[in-house]
Amino acid sequence: MYLSSELHRKISRPSRPVVAVRIEGTGCYRPERIVTSKGIDRRLGWQDGHTESRYRIHARGVAEGSETSSFMAAEAAQQALDAAGVAADQVDLVWLPAA
Known part of the structure; x- marks a missing residue:
């Protein structure tokens, strides 16, 4: 497929600014009963x-x-929060993946 240089430039450079994201701390909980x-x-x-x-599945x-x-x-x-060394009111985003 051929892309003109103008089209290629539009696709490869998003018009929105890129926001830097950093994971400061993670946590998990596993039920007591296994x-x-x-x-x-x-x-x-x-x-x-x-x-x-x-x-x-092992356990x-x-x-x-x-x-x-x-x-x-x-x-x-x-x-x-403890791992990141921050208070809850300092958090901008909480991401909760679940399986």
Whole structure:
């Protein structure tokens, strides 16, 4: 495909200014209760090793009682603030990836 030099210049140089972003701190929370793949196999009546070989799950955190999603997010956020050495009112953006 041929692009004229004018079109190439428009595509390769965005008209909006580039904003510098920096990650200052990260945090995570894993539930206290951990269930191994062997435990999952037993609970579901599967042959030992099925969960690990088929799904590549070795262990999984299981939230209980007060470990709500907002509680876990707040714990992870506090870790990120501590790691960055900043107070919550100094944060411009919170990015919450989830799996």
